[in-house]
Structures are given as C-alpha cells and as structure tokens.
Amino acid sequence: MKALVIHGPRRASVEDVPDPVPGPGEVVVAVKAVGICGTDFHIFEGDSLGGYPIIPGHEFAGVVDAVGPEVTSLRPGDRVAVDPSLFCGHCEFCLTDRGNHCENWGGIGTTVPGGLAERVKVPAANAFPIPDSMTFEEAAFIEPVACVVHGMNRLQLRPADRVLVFGAGAMGQQLVQALVHAGASELVVVDVDPGKLELARRFGATKTVMAGRVEEELGTGANSRGFDVVVDATGVPAVIERAFRFLGPTGKFLQFGVAPKHATVSLSPFELYHKDWMLIGSMAVNHTYLPALRWIREGRIQVKPLLSKTLSLEELPEFLAKPKSPALLKVQVRF
Ligand SMILES: [Zn+2]
Ligand SMILES: [Zn+2]
Structure with a gap:
C-alpha cells in the first residue's frame, strides 16, 4: 500500500510499504480523510516524539477493512473515526485519570504508523463508529475537537x-x-x-x-x-x-x-x-473523543467551514515543504 513516510527532518516521500495485518484486538482501517496538523509539521521539521522513520497522521477516519482475532465490536465495512491515543491503562497516571501523561504513552501517527497511508492498524477500542450522517471529512475533525x-x-x-x-x-x-x-x-x-x-x-x-x-x-x-x-x-x-x-x-x-x-x-x-x-x-486529549464526536454529530461545533484545502497523498510532501498562507485553516488528505 502507499504511505507517506518521514525519514528525518524535511525528508518525506510517498512510498510502497507492507500492508498492516491486524493482531488480536486490532482492526485495519482503510483511511478516507486525514487532517494535517501542527504536530505533523513538527515531525516533518525534525521534532518527532517517536523517532524516524514514521508514517504520520493522527486525525483520521475511514472504513474498517479487516478485523483481528478477539474483535467483537466492529465488522468490515463499519465507518469509524480513530482516537490516536495509546494509553497503557495500568501506570500511575492512567489509573488516576491522566492518561494523556501515561508513562508508556504512545500515539498513532506519532510513535506508531499513522493515518497518512491507505490503511492503518489500530486497537479496536480506539475506533469509534460514526453515524451515516457524518462525512469522513467531518469525522477527521473529531481528534482536534x-x-x-x-x-x-x-x-x-x-x-x-x-x-x-x-x-x-x-x-x-x-x-x-x-x-x-x-x-x-x-x-x-x-x-x-x-x-x-x-x-x-x-x-x-x-x-x-x-x-x-x-x-x-x-x-x-x-x-x-x-x-x-x-x-x-x-x-x-x-x-x-x-x-x-x-x-x-x-x-x-x-x-x-x-x-x-x-x-x-x-x-x-x-x-x-x-x-x-x-x-x-492543556495537552492533547484525555478520554474526550466521544464528547467531541457528539459535539460534531449534533452540529454544535461546525467543522466544514474550517476545511480550506484537500490534497492527494502524492501532493503532500511538496505541501509540507513550502511556506503556508496565513489565511489557511485545516488541510486534509483524501483517499
Ligand atoms: Zn493534531
Ligand atoms: Zn499509562
């Protein structure tokens, strides 16, 4: 499959990488929309939380493509948005409602391969079904919300x-x-x-x-x-x-x-x-994905007017490298 791989500061390319295979409790999501965020630019500029090479992209939504063993909550074809937070669930901070400070913190698109790829492997527990009324573009805003x-x-x-x-x-x-x-x-x-x-x-x-x-x-x-x-x-x-x-x-x-x-x-x-x-x-998200989904689903937070530009994956390396207009709001990659 095709993915954007950042190999180091200001070195990004679209390449063929092996397809992800879901393990126990995991699903593979065929990505439909991914928001590009300041964090992706930081990774591109050399400020990575998880080292290189990395497939970035942590604001995304898509369709479940394959499910691993022990997954009962999702089926292929389900439309989902993905909470990129990987909290261990058993450290002192996770056990005291501070998962965003998890001692074993990880993030899809920051420390493990993310959504700027045709497919991405995620824990089933991180994939939230979205209603048919919500577009993938809107669903890719759930993470920032x-x-x-x-x-x-x-x-x-x-x-x-x-x-x-x-x-x-x-x-x-x-x-x-x-x-x-x-x-x-x-x-x-x-x-x-x-x-x-x-x-x-x-x-x-x-x-x-x-x-x-x-x-x-x-x-x-x-x-x-x-x-x-x-x-x-x-x-x-x-x-x-x-x-x-x-x-x-x-x-x-x-x-x-x-x-x-x-x-x-x-x-x-x-x-x-x-x-x-x-x-x-205020650092990232802490079990706030579902409230954000509800805020968008009910139209309380309007995200459609925030989408300034849509790119293909192939156009992304050039876009990352060039200066941005101050008028630009959110940019998304569509598959
Ligand atoms: Zn972000
Ligand atoms: Zn933890």
Whole structure:
C-alpha cells in the first residue's frame, strides 16, 4: 500500500510499504480523510516524539477493512473515526485519570504508523463508529475537537466569563465555538488574518481585533479591567508574553497553542501572586473523543467551514515543504 513516510527532518516521500495485518484486538482501517496538523509539521521539521522513520497522521477516519482475532465490536465495512491515543491503562497516571501523561504513552501517527497511508492498524477500542450522517471529512475533525474538549475540561469556564482568544486558526475557531457553548459572555478574538476574524464572528465572537491593534482596541494595565479568561491558540512566544497584559484579577490563562519546545517567555511572579492568576496547560486529549464526536454529530461545533484545502497523498510532501498562507485553516488528505 502507499504511505507517506518521514525519514528525518524535511525528508518525506510517498512510498510502497507492507500492508498492516491486524493482531488480536486490532482492526485495519482503510483511511478516507486525514487532517494535517501542527504536530505533523513538527515531525516533518525534525521534532518527532517517536523517532524516524514514521508514517504520520493522527486525525483520521475511514472504513474498517479487516478485523483481528478477539474483535467483537466492529465488522468490515463499519465507518469509524480513530482516537490516536495509546494509553497503557495500568501506570500511575492512567489509573488516576491522566492518561494523556501515561508513562508508556504512545500515539498513532506519532510513535506508531499513522493515518497518512491507505490503511492503518489500530486497537479496536480506539475506533469509534460514526453515524451515516457524518462525512469522513467531518469525522477527521473529531481528534482536534477532542483536544478542545480537553482544554475546556481543564479551563472550567464559569457562566458569563469574559474571554479573550489569541489565534483564529483551525483550533482557535473550534475553541471559539466551544467557549460560546460553555457560556462565555464577551468573546474577543485576535488574529492577523481578516478572513479568519470574520469566520470567528460567524461562530460567535462578540468582537474581533487585528493583531497589530490589540492595545489600542482593548487597553492595558490601569485602563483596563482585564479579561476573566485569556486563551493562547497561537503557540507564538511573543504573543503569549503579551497576552498576560490582558488578564484581569483572578483571571485564568489557558495555554492551548503548542509553542516550540525550548521557547521561554517572561512572566512577573509578583503579578501572578498579586492578581490571583491561574495558569493552565492543556495537552492533547484525555478520554474526550466521544464528547467531541457528539459535539460534531449534533452540529454544535461546525467543522466544514474550517476545511480550506484537500490534497492527494502524492501532493503532500511538496505541501509540507513550502511556506503556508496565513489565511489557511485545516488541510486534509483524501483517499
Ligand atoms: Zn493534531
Ligand atoms: Zn499509562
């Protein structure tokens, strides 16, 4: 079968690899749609969690092609979306509801072969049947929405909190919708791209601000009460450092965007103490796949408007290597 193989930093090609064979408790999924995500770019650029070579792709949906021994929950032909998390289930963190910090953590498409291939082998327990009403393109968004659900679980928004979000990319747009459903009152979104801001307004942002005009539009320090919640969905250190200026007393800061591994930002510990701040991280998904599926299935989180571009597997190596337009939201590979 054909697969995208990343052999090392900036070395990717589409090649023929052996077909996966399902073991006990496993199924093979014929992939139909795969979302390309920041993590795939990190792997391509040399920041791999699982070493090389690797077949990436962790946001995918498809049709069950073959089932291994002991699989009773799925049959060939079932339409499924796959939770890429591989939690061992028996370490201290798995046993205390922190599977995303599993001591034996693995991920389909990050540490074992992923969905950027015609077929992929996954544990049957990770494959969630999807309704006929859900397209494969929509189902490939369940994984990123599951990250948003985890972020919302971490954040614990209170009714009518005033929220400021930096970054209206694909993740930012999903966060905006989730924040609306979770009860935000004011919801201000900042980005560099006017088209993305317009989409954020469609999804429920009450105000949008171009990145260069944040201080003028929102005020800082003594002129401003600050927000109850500030979310970074950019992962850009300079943006994160600046974002703290807009956090009000007892404010919660959610770091949702993935910053470069060795980046640092400066933060005043006096302010952290004096303003009763709470700093919150949000790492991937933690048993949040099913709630995400339900959110998409019921149309609460709209993902179709986030799909900017569809590629074939053959077009992907070139796409990974070239610079991206700031207007781009989600890109998917279709089979
Ligand atoms: Zn992802
Ligand atoms: Zn574990």
